[in-house]
Amino acid sequence: MRNVLAAGLACAGLLGVAACSSPPKPSGGATALVIGNRQNMPAPALTQAARAALDAAIERGDQLVIVSVTGDPKVVAKSDLACPWKSTEGCKKFLRDNLAKLPAIVTKYPADAKETSLFAAIKLARDNISSVPGPKQIITIDSGLDTTGPLAMNDLSVLDADAADLGKELKTERYSPDLTGISVLMTGLGQTVAPQVRLTSPDSARLAALWTAVLQQAGAKPIRIEPDSLPPGQRAAVLPVVSVTKRPELPSPKNLCRQFRFNEAQLGFQPNKSAFADRNRARTALRDLAAALQRTGFNVVLTGTTAYKESRPGNPLSNARATAAKGILVELGVPAGHILTQGVGINWSGYHPPDGPVEAMKMRLVLMDPTCPR
Known part of the structure; x- marks a missing residue:
């Protein structure tokens, strides 16, 4: 036909x-x-x-x-x-x-x-x-x-x-x-x-x-x-630009004096909870950073954030997620006394109201700021 x-x-x-x-x-x-x-x-x-x-x-x-x-x-x-x-x-x-x-x-x-x-x-x-x-x-x-x-x-x-x-x-x-x-x-x-x-x-x-x-x-x-393959081969350069999608680079232990950002998917949190759906994912994401913190002895501040204003005072979810991330760093050998945690909800400098759940995921973070000597 x-x-x-x-x-x-x-x-x-x-x-x-x-x-x-x-x-x-x-x-x-x-x-x-x-x-x-x-x-x-x-x-x-x-x-x-x-x-x-x-x-x-x-x-x-x-x-x-x-x-x-x-x-x-x-x-x-x-x-x-x-x-x-x-x-x-x-x-x-x-x-x-x-x-x-x-x-x-x-x-x-x-x-x-x-x-x-x-x-x-x-x-x-x-x-x-x-x-x-x-x-x-x-x-x-x-x-x-x-x-x-x-x-x-x-x-x-x-x-x-x-x-x-x-x-x-x-x-x-x-x-x-x-x-x-x-x-x-x-x-x-x-x-x-x-x-x-x-x-x-x-x-x-x-x-x-x-x-x-x-x-x-x-x-x-x-x-x-369907898994059918499309023909391989390069595309014409005249086609409009399309951004390259990629996974974020893991923290480099060679440069600790900057902020590291981990979204909820990278750390394996359950949706809207501070419990991990995949604890091993968090360990993998934080392993290199933990090793560098151990070697240098630097302190680090962990800040939990959310995509929307928390309904309860004290930002309990963002606080709990920062604390959960601290637990992973301690498991990986970072002294607990070197880690400070806080939850700020939406009150952080990089926040903007998300347009959809994917952007919301990018607003639900644990920020990690090593305190490097000046």
Whole structure:
């Protein structure tokens, strides 16, 4: 049935073919093809899984929407996936003439704005297909490493956060679109090219878990994340700039005379608690700093912060988190008498009201200030 896709796209001008007679209104549903064609990820391509999903759309005669993933996503094309001819032979001829051009669709619309937000692109896709009756699906070809918007991952420690809790927060705070009745297929997730760093296997798994949780909370069903690889290779330098996402560097014992910041995900705190979900994560994050404090004998001030004003006086949560971090340093050999703790809530110089749960995570910190001799 791929002849139907070729015919519909050709009539819409997407394949560079002359316009046909007006096709009948689609009898099926709607498909949104959400494509990242930008720096820091491989060139987009229709993987086997994406082709299969499009086959289902073709058979139904869906309406098609194509969304370009950038920091400012936009709809770049629309079409009907319905054959304009009344005869099977006519559709077969269209297939022979145009099927070879089909893969070019996914590379036809390079990014025209800097940065990237798959989250915003999915929301835009939803807005353009939600009113169409019948089955609806979103197919993404993107690495999923947002650099702007509510799910920005410039700091990859967001992948250490509780995925289910983050998905719930995005929904509760009304950042997530309502994807009820929409299936989502993700391809290319976590796939990168230089200058973006290659994700480790654990981080790739965490990225998949994060997107699954976010989409589940938004109501999407079913959700499929396919491992099909996109073609490797560098991207054109003329494509707009996209920030490199990376994990924060661990403290260097060579330079103790500065402030170190650890967010709640790096330290493995349970959401809105001072208890650790993963104590070993905190030990790993603080090991080098603890060794340097032991060697130099410096004192250190630990300051707990929060993303929002604490409801109880005395900033109990931020105080408790600073105390919990002290416990880890003591376990790692730093004398307890060399560590001072305090909780300040939102009253610290780097605070700004967060826009969404990811930014909120970056405001929930334990600041560590060694007292270096002058």
